[in-house]
Amino acid sequence: MHTFSVQKKRFYLAFFSLLLSTLHLFAQESYELNNNWKCLNYKLVKDVGENLSVINHPIHNWKPAVVPGTILTTMLENGEIPDPFFGMNNEKIPDIYAIGKDHYTYWFVNDFDEKVVSGDQQVWLNFRGINYSCEIFLNGNKVNPTTVKGMYLRQSFNITDYLSKDGKNRLAVLVFPPDVVGNPNGGQGGDGTIAKNVGLQYTAGWDWIQPIRDRNTGIWDKVFIEKTGPIAIKDPHIVTLLPGKRKTSGDQAPATIKVSTTLQNATSRSVSGTLQFSVAGEKISKEVTIGPKGTIDVAFPDHILKNPKLWWPANYGDQHLYTSSLEFLTNKEISDQQQIAFGVREIQTYWNPTTRSKEIAVNGQKIFIKGGNWIVSDAMLRFSKERYDAEIRFHRDMNLNLIRVWGGALTERPEFYEACDRYGLLVIQDFWMSGDCNGRWEDPKKLDDQWTRRQYPDDHSLFLASAADMIKMIRNHPSLAIWCGGNEITPPDDILVALKDSIMPQLDGTRWFIDYSNSDEMSYNFIGGNGDGPYGIQDIETFWADRTWPFNSEVGSVGIGDMESLERFLPKKNLVAPIYTHDETLGTSSEEVDSVWKYHTYIGYGKHIAPYGTVTDVEDFAKKAQLVNYNQYRGLIEGFSSHMWEWYTGTIIWKTQNPWTSMRGQLYDYYLDPNAGLYGLRKGSEPLHVMYDPVDGFIMVANNLLESKNNVMLSVKAYDMEGEVHPLNQVFIYMEPSSVKKILPLKQQLQKIGLQEGLFLNVQLLSANKELLSDNFYWLPNEDGQYSGLQQLKKVPLDVQVQTKMPGEYEVTLHNSPENPVAFFNRISLVDQGQKQRILPTFYDDNYVSIPPGGSKTIKISCPKEKIDSAMSVAVEGWNVDTIYIPIS
Numbered sequence: 023m024h025t026f027s028v029q030k031k032r033f034y035l036a037f038f039s040l041l042l043s044t045l046h047l048f049a050q051e052s053y054e055l056n057n058n059w060k061c062l063n064y065k066l067v068k069d070v071g072e073n074l075s076v077i078n079h080p081i082h083n084w085k086p087a088v089v090p091g092t093i094l095t096t097m098l099e100n101g102e103i104p105d106p107f108f109g110m111n112n113e114k115i116p117d118i119y120a121i122g123k124d125h126y127t128y129w130f131v132n133d134f135d136e137k138v139v140s141g142d143q144q145v146w147l148n149f150r151g152i153n154y155s156c157e158i159f160l161n162g163n164k165v166n167p168t169t170v171k172g173m174y175l176r177q178s179f180n181i182t183d184y185l186s187k188d189g190k191n192r193l194a195v196l197v198f199p200p201d202v203v204g205n206p207n208g209g210q211g212g213d214g215t216i217a218k219n220v221g222l223q224y225t226a227g228w229d230w231i232q233p234i235r236d237r238n239t240g241i242w243d244k245v246f247i248e249k250t251g252p253i254a255i256k257d258p259h260i261v262t263l264l265p266g267k268r269k270t271s272g273d274q275a276p277a278t279i280k281v282s283t284t285l286q287n288a289t290s291r292s293v294s295g296t297l298q299f300s301v302a303g304e305k306i307s308k309e310v311t312i313g314p315k316g317t318i319d320v321a322f323p324d325h326i327l328k329n330p331k332l333w334w335p336a337n338y339g340d341q342h343l344y345t346s347s348l349e350f351l352t353n354k355e356i357s358d359q360q361q362i363a364f365g366v367r368e369i370q371t372y373w374n375p376t377t378r379s380k381e382i383a384v385n386g387q388k389i390f391i392k393g394g395n396w397i398v399s400d401a402m403l404r405f406s407k408e409r410y411d412a413e414i415r416f417h418r419d420m421n422l423n424l425i426r427v428w429g430g431a432l433t434e435r436p437e438f439y440e441a442c443d444r445y446g447l448l449v450i451q452d453f454w455m456s457g458d459c460n461g462r463w464e465d466p467k468k469l470d471d472q473w474t475r476r477q478y479p480d481d482h483s484l485f486l487a488s489a490a491d492m493i494k495m496i497r498n499h500p501s502l503a504i505w506c507g508g509n510e511i512t513p514p515d516d517i518l519v520a521l522k523d524s525i526m527p528q529l530d531g532t533r534w535f536i537d538y539s540n541s542d543e544m545s546y547n548f549i550g551g552n553g554d555g556p557y558g559i560q561d562i563e564t565f566w567a568d569r570t571w572p573f574n575s576e577v578g579s580v581g582i583g584d585m586e587s588l589e590r591f592l593p594k595k596n597l598v599a600p601i602y603t604h605d606e607t608l609g610t611s612s613e614e615v616d617s618v619w620k621y622h623t624y625i626g627y628g629k630h631i632a633p634y635g636t637v638t639d640v641e642d643f644a645k646k647a648q649l650v651n652y653n654q655y656r657g658l659i660e661g662f663s664s665h666m667w668e669w670y671t672g673t674i675i676w677k678t679q680n681p682w683t684s685m686r687g688q689l690y691d692y693y694l695d696p697n698a699g700l701y702g703l704r705k706g707s708e709p710l711h712v713m714y715d716p717v718d719g720f721i722m723v724a725n726n727l728l729e730s731k732n733n734v735m736l737s738v739k740a741y742d743m744e745g746e747v748h749p750l751n752q753v754f755i756y757m758e759p760s761s762v763k764k765i766l767p768l769k770q771q772l773q774k775i776g777l778q779e780g781l782f783l784n785v786q787l788l789s790a791n792k793e794l795l796s797d798n799f800y801w802l803p804n805e806d807g808q809y810s811g812l813q814q815l816k817k818v819p820l821d822v823q824v825q826t827k828m829p830g831e832y833e834v835t836l837h838n839s840p841e842n843p844v845a846f847f848n849r850i851s852l853v854d855q856g857q858k859q860r861i862l863p864t865f866y867d868d869n870y871v872s873i874p875p876g877g878s879k880t881i882k883i884s885c886p887k888e889k890i891d892s893a894m895s896v897a898v899e900g901w902n903v904d905t906i907y908i909p910i911s
Contacts, residue, residue: 051248051249052246052247052248052249053246053247054244054245054246055089055132055134055193055245055246055247056089056090056244056245058132058133058134059086059087059088059089059130059131059132060081060084060085060086060087060130060131060132061084061085061086061087061096061128061129061130061131062081062083062084062085062128062129063124063125063127063128063129064124064127064128064129064196065124065127067129071157071158071159071164071194071196072159072162072163072164073162074129074131074159074192074194075131075159075160075161075162075163075192075193075194076161076162076192077133077161077186077190077191077192079192081131084131085100086099086100087128087130089130089132089240089241089245090150090151090240090241090242090243090244090245090403090405091240091241091242091402091403091404092153092236092238092239092240092242092402092403093126093128093236093239093240094106094115094234094235094236094238094402095240095402095403095404096128096240098402103115106232106234106235106402107401107591107682107683107692108591108593108683109591109592109593109596109618110618110621112232112233112235112621115235116235117206117233117235118199118203118235118236118237118239119203119204119205119206119212123198123199123203126199126235126236126237126239127196127197127198127199127239128196128197128239128240129194129195129196129197130194130195130196130197130241131192131193131194131195132192132193132245133190133191133192133193134191134193134247135189135190135191136185136189136191136247137185137189138185138186138187138189139182139185139249142251142252142288142289142357143182143249143250143251144180144182144249144250144251144252144254144288145180145181145182145185145247145248145249146178146179146180146181146246146247146248146249146250146254147160147165147178147179147181147193147245147246147247148176148177148178148179148245148246148247148248149170149176149177149178149241149243149245150176150243150244150245150246150435151173151174151176151241151242151243151244152170152173152177152195152197152240152241152242152243153173153197153199153200153221153222153237153238153239153240153242154171154172154173154198154199154200154201154219154221154237154239155169155170155171155172155197155198155201156169156170156195156196156197156198156241157169157170157195157196158170158179158193158194158195159193159194159195160181160184160191160192160193160194161184161185161186161191161192163184165179165181165184166179171481171484172220172221172481172484172487172488173200173219173220173221173222173238173242173432173488174220174221174432174433174454174488174491174492175220175484175487175488175491176491176495180288182288195241197239197240197241198239199236199237199239200216200219200221200237200239201218201219201480202215202216202218202219202480203216203226203237204216204225204226204237205226205469206226206227206232206233207467208227208467209227209458209465209467209468210227210228210229210456210458210459210465210467211223211224211226211227211228211430211456211458211459212226212227212233212467213226213467213468213469214458214459214460214465214467214468214469214470214475214478215469215470216237216459217455217456217459217460217475217478217479218478218479218480219479219480220454220479220481220484220485220488221238221454222237222238222430222431222432222454223429223430223431223454223456223458223459224397224401224430224431225237225238228430229623230397230623230677230680230682230684230686230687231401231623231680231681231682231684232621232623232682234401234402238402238403240403242403243403243405243435250288250357250358251350251352251355251356251357251358252287252288252289252293252352252357253285253286253287253288253293253295253312253350253352253357253358254285254286254288254357254358255283255284255285255348255349255350255358255359255360256283256284256285256286256317257283257284257494257495258281258282258283258348258360258362258498259280259281259282259283259494259497259498259529259530260279260280260281260346260362260364260498261279261280261281261532262277262278262279262280262330262364262365262366262367262368262500263277263278263279263280263368263532264277264278264330264332264366264367264368264385264386266386267385267386267387268332268385268386268387269728270332270334270338270339270340270387270728271339273329274329274330274331274332276326276327276328276329276330277326277327277330277366278324278325278326278327279301279324279325279326279327279366280321280322280324280325281299281306281321281322281325281348282319282320282321282322283297283319283320283348284317284318284319284320285297285310285312285317285318285319285320285350286312286316286317287312287313287314287315287316287317288315289314289315290314290315291314292311292312292313292314292316293311293312293352293357294309294310294311294312294352295309295310295350295351295352295353295357296308296309296310296350296351296352297309297310297320297322297348297349297350298348298349298350298351299322299325299346299347299348300346300347300348300349301325301327301344301345301346301347302327302344304325304327306322306323306325308320308322308323310350327366330366331344331366332365332366332367332385333365333366333367333443333446333500334367334384334385334446335384335389335423335424335446335447335448336418336421336422336423336445336446336447337421337423337446337709337726337727338384338387338389338423338446338727338728339728341365341443341444341445341446341500342365342366343363343364343365343443343444343500344363344364344365344366345361345362345363346361346362346363346364347359347360347361347362348360348362362498363440363443363498364498364499364500365443365499365500365501366500367384367385367500368384368385368386368532369382369383369384369448369503369504369532369533369534370382370383370384370386371383371534372388374572374667374671376667376668377572377573377667377668377669377670377671378545378546378548378572379544379545379546379571379572379573379670379671379672380534380543380544380545380573380671381671382448382503382504382534382671382672384448384503387728387760388760389423389448389672390663390666390667390670390671390672390726390760391423391424391448391573391671391672391673391674392421392422392423392424392659392662392663392672392673392707393422393423393424393425393426393448393450393672393673393674393675394417394420394422394424394425394426394674394675394677394678394679394689395425395426395428395575395576395578395674395675395676395677395678396425396426396427396428396434396677396678396679397428397430397431397677397679397680397681398431398432398434398681399413399438399679399681400681400692401681401682405435405437406437407437407440407441408886408888409694410435410437410438410440410441411441411444412694412863412886413441413679413690413694414438414441414442414444414445414447415441415445415865416678416679416689416690416694416696416700416863416865417445417447417678418445418446418447419700419704419865419867420678420689420700420703420704420707421703421704421707421708421709422447422678422703422707423446423447423448424447424448424449424450424503424672424674425442425447425448425449425450425678426449426450426452426506426539426575426674427449427450427451427452428452428509428677429452429453429454429455429456429506429508429509429510429539430454430456430458430459430509431452431454432454433451433453433492433495433496434449434451434496436495436496436499439496439499439501439502440499442499442501442502443499443500443501446501447501448501448503448504449499449501449502449503449504450503450504450505450506450536450539450674451496451502451504451505451506452506452507452508452509452539453485453489453505453506453507453508453513453521454479454485454508455507455508455509455511455512455513455538456508456509456510456511457508457509457510457511457538457552458510459475459478460475460476460478460508460511460513461473461474461475461476461478461511462510462511476514477514478514482514482516482517485513485517486517486520486521486525489517489521489525490525490529493505493525493526493529493530494529497529497530502533503533503534504533504534504535504536505526505530505533505534505535505536506535506536506538506539507521507535507536507537507538508538508539509538509539510538510539510540510552510553510554511538512537512538512541518537521535522535522537539554539575539576540552540553540554540571540575540576544573544575545571545572545573545574545575546572547571549570549571553571553574553575554571554574554575554576554577554676555576555577555578555676556577556578557576557577557578557579557625557676557687558578558579558580558625558626559579559580559625559626559627559628559630559650559654560579560654560657560658562653562654562657562661562716563716563717564661565657565658565660565661565662566657566660566661566664566715566716566717567717569665569669572669572670572671573670573671573672573673574662574670574673574674575674576674576676577658577673577674577675577676578675578676578677578686578687579654579655579658579675579687579699580625580627580647580650580651580654580686580687580699581651581680581685581686581687581688581689581697581699582624582627582644582647582651582685582686582697583644583691583695583697584644584645584647584648584697584849585597585640585641585644585645586695586859586860587644587691587693587695587697588640588644590683590691590693590695591622591683591692592618592619592622593618596616596617596618596619597640598616598619598640599637599639599640599642599643599644600613600614600615600616600619600624600626600627600643601613601614601637602614602626602627602628602629602631602632604629604632611628611629613626613627613628619685622683622684622685623684623685623686624685624686625685625686627647627650630650630654631643631646631647631650633803633807633808633809634646634649634809634812634813635809635812635813645901648697648698648847648849648870649698649801649847651697651698651699651702652698652699652701652702652847652870653702654699654702655675655689655699655700655702655703655706656702656703656705656706657702657706657716658673658675658703658706659673659675659703659706659707660706660711660713660724663706663707663711663713663724663726663762664713664715664722664724664762665762666724666726666760666761666762667760667761667762668762675703680692689703693862694862694863695860695862695863696866696869698847698849698869698870700869701866701868701869701870702870704868705798705868708796709725709726709727710723710724710725710726710727710731710734710757710787710795710796711723711724711726711796711798712736712785712786712787712796712798713785713798714768714783714785714798714800715764716802718767718769719767719768719769719770719772720764720765720766720767720768721736721738721751721764721765721766721768721785722762722763722764722765723736723755723757723762723763723765723787724761724762725757725758725759725760725761725762726760727759727760728759728760729759730756730757730758730759731756731757731795732756733754733756733789733790734754734755734756734757734787734788734789734790734795735752735753735754735755735787735788735789735790735792736751736752736753736754736755736765736766736785736786736787737751737752737785737786737787737788738750738751738752738766738768738783738784738785738786739783739784739874740771740772740775740776740781740782740783740784741781741782741784741843741844741874741875742775742776742779742781742782742811743779743780743781743811743812743814743815743843743844744843745841745842745843745844745874745875747874747875748775750768750771751766751768753765753766768783772802773805776802776804776811777804777805778804778805778810778811779804779810779811779814780801780802780803780804780808780809780810780811780812781801781802781811782799782800782801782802782844782846782872782874783799783800783801783802784797784798784799784800784874785798785800786798799871799872801846801847801872812846812901815843815844815846815901815902816842816843816902817902817903817904818838818842818843818844818845818900818902818903819839819842819903820836820837820838820845820848820873820898820900820903820906821836821837821838821839822834822835822836822837822896822898822906822908823835823837823908824896824908824910826910826911829887829890830884830885830886830887830889830890831882831883831884831885832852832882832883832885832896832910833880833881833882833883834850834880834881834883834896834898834908835878835879835880835881836848836850836871836873836878836879836880836881836898837873837877837878838873838874838875838876838877838878839875839876840875840876841875842875843875843902844872844873844874844875845872845873845900845902845903846872846900846901846902846903847870847871847872847900847901848870848871848872848873848898848899848900848901848903849869849870849898849899849900850866850869850871850881850883850896850897850898851864851896851897851898851899852864852883852885852894852895852896852897853894853895853896853897853907854891854893854894854895855893855894855895855907855909856893858895858897858907861885861889861891861894862889863886863889864883864884864885864889865883865884865885866881866882866883866884867881867882868881869881883896893909894909894910895907895908895909895910896908896910
């Protein structure tokens with residue numbers, strides 16, 4: 023083994039020596055300017071950009087700046103403002119509408135080292151996002167000939183001739199807020215005029231967020247220095263075509279790979295060379311000539327990839343990604359090179375005449391869509407690969423297969439799409455329109471009438487240029503499945519026609535383009551209204567019994583966290599439980615809610631907490647709310663799944679996450695702490711899932727998998743509040759692929775057991791070798807709809823064992839003795855031993871679990887390595903289980 027290793031090392035050394043002797047490499051590199059930024063309000067700067075950008079110009083009184091970031095992130099980092107996500111702190115920060123745009127207009131400077139290059143080498147300055155307009159200076163020179171404008175439009179400048187001879191350079195950028203900042207008057211998007219820009223709409227406030235005071239002004243996305251030879255590769259495009267209906271494993275018929283790119287010549291002479299593409303050990307090339315200062319588009323002949331490894335959505339197959347290389351060589355020198363990860367897959371859409379909605383297929387296989395709506399990762403645009411990874415992993419762990427990026431926000435960043443590629447989440451990407459701001463409805467909160475708002479934004483050309491640029495930025499990601507013209511409204515006619523008939527066919531002709539998010543083209547609206555919602559808590563039976571839009575783009579509910587979550591953003595004095603009252607005589611209801619809860623956009627739990635007993639304090643309220651969360655989201659997805667392909671082709675939950683400390687529509691809080699809804703949704707969305715229909719009392723099974731399931735045992739047991747087991751049925755079943763079936767009627771049997779106190783229902787699916795495939799545990803009320811038995815449930819001493827599999831990977835086994843009642847609704851948490859606070863993010867393969875008498879359950883825990891501490895414990899707390907802490911050795 024040692025000899026082989028040495029021989030292999032010698033071979034590689036010889037190979038690279040030969041390569042370097044025949045092939046000169048330009049000093050290619052790309053690095054991010056994300057350190058050593060300074061900034062100052064432009065009113066305090068008494069000089070012009072040409073002077074500020076000279077390296078010896080004094081900036082001693084300037085303050086550290088966060089780039090990428092916004093003005094508010096810099097101010098927060100420097101202690102100038104309180105955390106706007108906590109309590110009422112946001113009200114202490116001046117709003118740009120009241121104080122004026124000058125308050126948030128800033129100069130940014132960065133001193134960096136980059137030597138003057140020789141020959142045909144080129145140096146580029148690349149901005150991935152500035153909000154909203156700016157002027158750029160380098161070493162005393164104006165870099166941008168005209169003002170840069172538009173939040174989404176990437177900018178690239180050749181700065182080769184501007185570099186300082188001694189290698190010491192200063193970049194100075196003057197950043198202006200959005201042209202129109204909007205009046206945050208409490209409307210959706212405030213007075214609507216925020217939509218006159220090509221940018222974010224939520225920053226003027228929405229029903230799930232308060233206004234962002236600087237409207238996210240700043241160099242909000244990454245800044246790069248890139249070095250190339252005379253020819254630069256721009257915006258490569260890879261398309262994969264897969265004829266036929268594919269299986270998720272085994273040998274595959276060939277795929278067609280279509281590769282194209284843009285080449286830019288930075289020199290004043292024609293340059294000839296070879297463009298080559300490499301993938302899976304194969305290489306294709308093409309000879310190309312680019313004229314002086316020219317830009318050309320180049321397409322390779324179609325490449326046939328034999329026996330490809332395919333990319334599938336989560337729970338349907340693997341997410342294989344190919345790493346390819348695209349490079350341009352001239353005179354045996356690599357002028358530019360890009361590594362591109364892509365997945366071999368094809369998206370198809372069909373009209374389902376039964377449901378009257380679009381049906382989505384991947385690689386020829388129809389996919390029942392279980393999706394979540396997404397705003398942004400952080401309302402102040404503090405993005406990171408780590409946070410993206412955690413959030414997308416949560417969505418995968420909820421057994422979802424799609425995320426819709428909402429139109430009042432932005433085109434999500436490449437790092438978001440990289441995470442979706444890894445975890446198998448399809449994406450609908452909206453463009454930047456909303457029915458609220460862009461005129462779908464009359465609205466007294468809006469400044470302009472509908473006719474005027476229908477023509478927002480002011481600059482249609484900028485919108486189209488930004489759309490084209492964003493398409494180029496993300497089109498190679500296999501997770502990107504669908505484009506959408508806008509949220510609940512189409513863009514203005516000239517924008518829509520250009521997108522559909524010109525830009526989209528030219529730049530990305532392989533994906534479905536929906537005019538707007540609840541278009542009849544997506545889901546025929548036979549009910550009336552907006553084609554979205556409802557957005558509040560529902561009786562569980564509603565999801566099963568009431569037919570709604572056949573592909574609902576937004577249906578949502580509640581989502582507060584438990585006490586530990588609430589304490590992160592609510593002052594102690596405001597930790598007051600809502601008080602719900604109902605007048606039987608008048609038939610009226612009301613809920614008294616703390617003002618800070620209202621500010622953080624709480625929507626009521628109302629009557630849904632009451633069946634669990636009188637609320638004693640806020641901690642008790644939050645604990646009972648988790649029962650409601652779990653049932654609500656499990657019931658939602660089960661109800662839709664129960665009518666798979668009959669009523670529905672999919673549904674998308676509004677929303678699954680919050681980029682601010684809101685108290686609605688979320689499965690985990692801003693701090694990445696899940697509430698019970700995440701695990702209820704995870705349970706109800708299992709690929710193979712057994713469930714109880716509360717309307718007609720049937721046990722049903724949904725098989726979302728692409729293969730049939732034979733010799734599966736269905737086991738049904740009930741437990742009373744004393745812990746006595748009542749076996750109800752056990753039968754082998756067969757399930758067709760991608761189907762749902764009624765199996766057993768249970769209502770009469772359950773009524774006999776649980777009339778007085780309610781009962782527990784445990785339904786399971788087991789394989790022929792007794793492997794547990796699906797395990798679903800319900801708690802059912804008594805005949806009056808009350809959970810009276812839960813209120814009297816005896817305490818249970820659980821046996822808890824913790825095993826370390828490897829650093830950051832743990833298994834927790836809960837065991838309940840046969841003589842005990844059910845140990846109900848236990849949350850497992852990884853915590854620090856000192857403060858007993860949860861370590862976030864942490865991932866659990868199940869949670870809020872119930873253990874029947876004599877039963878055991880093992881939970882797998884995964885913690886990111888950077889979060890591992892030498893003093894950690896596992897905490898277990900349940901409805902009738904006192905909190906237990908087990909140190910991790």
